[in-house]
Amino acid sequence: MDGKDFFSLSCGDDGVAHLLLNRPERLNTMAPAFFPALRDAVRGLHDSGAARVLLISSTGKHFCAGMALETFAGQGAMLDTRTARARLSFQDSLRRLMDCFTALDEARFPVICAIQGGCIGGALDLAAACDIRYVAADAFFSVQEINIGMAADLGVLQRLQQIMPAGLARELAYTGERLSAERALACGLVNAVLPDADALLAHALAVARQIAAKSPLAIAGSKLALNHARDHGVAASLQQMTLLQSAIFDTAEMGEAILAWKSKTAADFAPLAEIGRL
Template identity: 35%
Template sequence: MAKFETLEIIHKDPNSSVFHLYLNRPSRRNALSRDFFSEFPKALSFLDQNPNVNVIVLSGSGDYFCSGIDLDTLNSQFEKSRSVDRGRASERLRRDIKHMQDAITAIERCRKPVIASIHGACIGGGVDIVTACDVRYCTKDAFFSVKEVDLGITADLGTLQRLPAIVGYGKAMELALTGRRFSGSQAEQMGLVAQAFGSRQELDDGVSVIAKEIGGKSPLAVIGTKAVLLRSKELNLEQGLDYVATWNSGTLLSEDITEAVSAHLHKRKPTFAKL
């Protein structure tokens, strides 16, 4: 299993295709360091390329999911920028921001579905992460905040681009401008999460059941569904239909359909080949 400084990969059930990826800086409330932005896409690529992985559950170690970008990371960026002239400082800062954006977008580039399992706080950069995930669940007492505006920053790692499509433009604007804290129950009401569970244990148990259910489906159908839905955000209806037709023309001839139909007729669980 790959080793990282800021992350941990755990395969809890050897008979399951569900793998767990943990933000693993509990002493810093899983604040996102410079190392995280280098390690996160590598961890996702490792899991994506592993044929034993069908589903990834993203969680936080300790009491928080994520408290946002580590302020030491922000300070180091500004200190580096002050050491050169303004034009070069701006170019370097833009490059750093693009590097961090790319790390978050790695969630969408990952073929396998990524499920966010959120407890405690999900602040700033944590919201950037979960809005890039494919499905989100949380505890009712979890809390969220698009906090960047309170730090004098325009949120720049994806929240402002992804949140409106999830909760609506007006709600996203209100949350981003106020930076206010809202609960897991409120997140469920506005559609940010699919479900808010009563406790951490209920969250873990519930997400485990859902992840295993998805993991038992045709891997080709699952990655195709993710790919087509992501692409649909930038295509009109006709283009989207053309894209899915092209996608399916390349995958419908697999043995997965035969196996799915046979399993249904014989009332058994299907068994699909690994990707």
């Protein structure tokens, strides 16, 4: 299996990249091959500089039902914890899985997640690593892992209580109960609830295009600053900002932005530079 078995990926001339989960007949579940395919797709966009924002959406009734359950039935090396050597290897395998969603958090462009129906198990790990979440009215979230006898381990326990009240995050983690779209909006997990999947996609695309029209240099700098401030104290984050701003401050870019803003026209910003590969 490769990425084409799980999703399609496109990037328009406007800088909006769209990753569409496309296994509705399997509830868009994630098999092991999904994770490196997602990581490589996101990091490919990151390296190319062409994408200014990434929208992740899906097809069918549910956004994603999480990890395919048959994955846990296997006894391959990835799940083997019977010996000390196996457990050491398990740790590396798990770190690599975590890194596949961390790629979303570390991307130098914002990532928007548009969710209809269920966002279950590993799908919530994915959504929590995104910058912005929008949902359809039928959406719901569940930390499903606790219902199958395991602790969620791909980032949701670490990220969720930074997005929403810690007590509610813990309630979800301990009970596995569903969080509705309305309650997700009330607690700050999502930014907006739209009537249906069509309205959801239209809204998410409109915001994506709005972001893509801004200076990609300023957007990338803003995400770096926001992520650093999330993970560090105010004093350390202000110090990081002095270094970051000295690196990205560009009066020509600002002049282009100010002229476009005053004239109410679209600015013509250059894309970010491609990142060379070793």
